[in-house]
Amino acid sequence: MSDQVSEHGNGGATEVQRASRVRIGLLGCGNVGAALVELIGREAAAIERRTGIRLEIARIAVRSMLKDRGIAVSESMFTTDAAAIVADPDIDLVVEVLGGIEPARSLIATALQAGKPVVTANKELLANVGTELAAVADDAGVDLLFEAAGAGGIPLMRPLRESLVGERVTRVMGIVNGTTNFILSQMSDHGTGYAEALAEAQSLGFAERDPTADVEGFDAGAKAAIIATVAFGCRVVAGDVYHEGISNISAADIAYARQMGYVIKLLAICEQFDDGSVAVRVHPTMVPVDHPLAGVAGSFNAVFVEGEAVGDLMFYGRGAGGAPTASAVLGDVIDAAQNLSQSTHGSLGTLSQCRVRSIDELSSAFYLNLEVSDEPGVLAAVAGIFGEHDVSIRSMEQEGLGAQARLVFITHEASESSVRSTLKALTALSAVQRVNSVLRVIGPDS
Numbered sequence: 001m002s003d004q005v006s007e008h009g010n011g012g013a014t015e016v017q018r019a020s021r022v023r024i025g026l027l028g029c030g031n032v033g034a035a036l037v038e039l040i041g042r043e044a045a046a047i048e049r050r051t052g053i054r055l056e057i058a059r060i061a062v063r064s065m066l067k068d069r070g071i072a073v074s075e076s077m078f079t080t081d082a083a084a085i086v087a088d089p090d091i092d093l094v095v096e097v098l099g100g101i102e103p104a105r106s107l108i109a110t111a112l113q114a115g116k117p118v119v120t121a122n123k124e125l126l127a128n129v130g131t132e133l134a135a136v137a138d139d140a141g142v143d144l145l146f147e148a149a150g151a152g153g154i155p156l157m158r159p160l161r162e163s164l165v166g167e168r169v170t171r172v173m174g175i176v177n178g179t180t181n182f183i184l185s186q187m188s189d190h191g192t193g194y195a196e197a198l199a200e201a202q203s204l205g206f207a208e209r210d211p212t213a214d215v216e217g218f219d220a221g222a223k224a225a226i227i228a229t230v231a232f233g234c235r236v237v238a239g240d241v242y243h244e245g246i247s248n249i250s251a252a253d254i255a256y257a258r259q260m261g262y263v264i265k266l267l268a269i270c271e272q273f274d275d276g277s278v279a280v281r282v283h284p285t286m287v288p289v290d291h292p293l294a295g296v297a298g299s300f301n302a303v304f305v306e307g308e309a310v311g312d313l314m315f316y317g318r319g320a321g322g323a324p325t326a327s328a329v330l331g332d333v334i335d336a337a338q339n340l341s342q343s344t345h346g347s348l349g350t351l352s353q354c355r356v357r358s359i360d361e362l363s364s365a366f367y368l369n370l371e372v373s374d375e376p377g378v379l380a381a382v383a384g385i386f387g388e389h390d391v392s393i394r395s396m397e398q399e400g401l402g403a404q405a406r407l408v409f410i411t412h413e414a415s416e417s418s419v420r421s422t423l424k425a426l427t428a429l430s431a432v433q434r435v436n437s438v439l440r441v442i443g444p445d446s
């Protein structure tokens, strides 16, 4: 980091400003990295005027030197040797947008130990070894910032760790995966089946060729672990997160949900209980149509935060995409550069080792969709099984299907274990042909 003197004409007078030049080593130049290069190119002068920090991308690490990245930078800035960038004494700050655990983890640790602040967007890395790297950053007295890893372009990490640091946050519920929200929105708005909606998401570039990480909830689970860690100040890793994806959601589920006043969303739900324990889960959830999360459509994301003093807050925007993610990375870069110039750094603070509850210890309302023989006494027998297992029914709908009938129930809040034993008893009943689907439901009493 070096000081630079520049002169700005101002109606005859000349203003002399001292700017701190910060040379950035960029690890990765894919969707996010290339968008960051463009954004810094466009905004560097305005950033310098506002902050006194002159940002310069000095070197860029990539895997292939042959790709055309569509950005106007000299070829000589590129290298395949990411470690050399981290070790370069002329690099002040490192941005990691490679993805994956290694070599990102080792490169970040080395940069931090050398006193270089690091900004990363790497969800997978942070959800697995984020607290380990945060400790390395604290020991070295430099920043490790990761706004983009929580909810992409939506500012969430900074509000949670700064604005809400004194707040008792009880629950954070988020639509944090644009691919699955796009698929569910298509199914809901156009009555399309899951496979058709997924194919459309793939053709529009909203879903990868292998969509597993998105549709099975792994991506949302990684974000949920990061969000819970920051919101509750305790260590939660990806392996602590229960997750179910959306691949079993049918057009019929969506239609029934709508009929009953709900939409189906893949939610990441992070909760903290009075005893200090937490629960973090990702699953398709029926959300009442009048809940603020219900209206979040297409590839948009939103995070709903509930705090004891502040009440309800919602953060909405683009959770992914090169430019929105680069915007969050750039905010962190400026923050880290300012801290560096003042020889200070931010910290996640002391993280507690809280107990993470298993899914079996949780409760919620449930939606159950069953096919039964259309015979006298079947409804009473089914309702009896709910009662025997302490699961009380809030509403029920019945539809004739020839010799069979479809029964759709919404329960009051019930424990996961009670619902599991109810399902076991129901499937043992000869009149129950099949259990089509079981979904968790939020509101009004959960």
Ligand SMILES: NC(=O)c1ccc[n+]([C@@H]2O[C@H](COP(=O)([O-])OP(=O)(O)OC[C@H]3O[C@@H](n4cnc5c(N)ncnc54)[C@H](OP(=O)(O)O)[C@@H]3O)[C@@H](O)[C@H]2O)c1
Pocket: 027, 028, 029, 030, 031, 032, 033, 061, 062, 063, 064, 065, 067, 080, 082, 096, 097, 098, 099, 100, 103, 121, 122, 123, 124, 148, 149, 152, 319, 320, 321, 322, 325
């Ligand atoms: N895309 C988003 O919307 C989004 C949103 C939030 C967070 N993120 C996170 O941001 C990170 C980057 O995402 P992305 O979408 O930009 O990924 P990407 O398009 O796959 O880009 C990854 C970049 O890293 C380079 N790279 C990978 N391994 C390398 C290695 N060992 N040495 C040198 N270069 C290497 C690749 O080089 P080549 O180009 O030569 O292959 C590529 O330029 C990920 O952690 C992701 O989870 C992304």
